[in-house]
Amino acid sequence: MTRRVGPILFILAFASAFIPLGAVAQAAGGSSLVADKDGRIRTQLSARNAVTVSSEIPARIASLPLREGDAFRAGQQLVGFDCALHQSQLRKAEATVEAANAVVQSNQRMAELNSIGKFEVEQAQAKLKEAQAEAASARLLVSRCSIAAPFAGRVAKRHVAAHQYVTPGNALLDILETGQLELQMIVPSKWLAWLKPGSPFSVDVEELGKSYPAKVQRLGAQIDPVSQTVAVYGVMDGTQPGLLPGMSGWAVFPQRK
Numbered sequence: 407m408t409r410r411v412g413p414i415l416f417i418l419a420f421a422s423a424f425i426p427l428g429a430v431a432q433a434a435g436g437s438s439l440v441a442d443k444d445g446r447i448r449t450q451l452s453a454r455n456a457v458t459v460s461s462e463i464p465a466r467i468a469s470l471p472l473r474e475g476d477a478f479r480a481g482q483q484l485v486g487f488d489c490a491l492h493q494s495q496l497r498k499a500e501a502t503v504e505a506a507n508a509v510v511q512s513n514q515r516m517a518e519l520n521s522i523g524k525f526e527v528e529q530a531q532a533k534l535k536e537a538q539a540e541a542a543s544a545r546l547l548v549s550r551c552s553i554a555a556p557f558a559g560r561v562a563k564r565h566v567a568a569h570q571y572v573t574p575g576n577a578l579l580d581i582l583e584t585g586q587l588e589l590q591m592i593v594p595s596k597w598l599a600w601l602k603p604g605s606p607f608s609v610d611v612e613e614l615g616k617s618y619p620a621k622v623q624r625l626g627a628q629i630d631p632v633s634q635t636v637a638v639y640g641v642m643d644g645t646q647p648g649l650l651p652g653m654s655g656w657a658v659f660p661q662r663k
Contacts, residue, residue: 446656449591455583489551499541506534589640611655619643
């Protein structure tokens with residue numbers, strides 16, 4: 407799934423976490439060929455989340471510690487901005503709130519003594535609310551001066567460099583979630599007679615020349631009426647340190663051996 411993130415905000419998507427169904431069919435030898443002569447299904451590994459981290463504020467990048475391929479933990483800082491200006495604006499906004507609050511308290515005491523009318527009290531209260539709103543806006547900007555990782559993963563690509571000035575919407579990093587990898591494949595629709603969520607199968611990964619256990623996670627929502635095929639989504643069992651998103655291979659189901 408694609409999406410964008412800010413400080414734990416997801417702003418825009420960077421690439422689909424799964425390969426297109428047509429690409430799977432073509433990799434298997436064309437749209438008319440789903441399984442090979444041994445009943446194996448072409449498949450490819452993908453990350454559960456693939457996200458582009460983007461800037462939400464105009465600022466200079468002060469910290470960009472991770473490089474392509476580096477791993478990070480959930481909550482770790484990915485990008486830090488130089489927010490001296492935003493912090494200064496926040497302090498000014500907070501001071502304005504304090505001043506407006508003092509005026510409200512003073513006017514309330516004066517109103518109790520009948521020195522001023524209700525209108526003056528309400529006007530002071532309105533200015534206090536306005537100052538509080540401006541302070542909240544400034545506080546939000548400062549909170550976006552640091553972008554934290556929404557999950558544990560690795561950096562796939564850096565779009566910017568430290569000390570570079572960016573504007574809202576600028577792509578900063580492409581990141582991938584580590585952990586369980588997912589699989590997508592196309593199978594003949596007649597397999598639905600025995601293929602169910604939880605069904606075990608193995609994946610022969612070509613890049614490593616090894617076989618790994620997996621299981622069906624969910625089935626597609628509809629059958630292609632032309633090819634009589636259906637999408638199947640699987641997940642690797644456990645965590646396999648040697649596996650990387652983008653690796654490909656063959657899904658082997660016990661019923662098809």
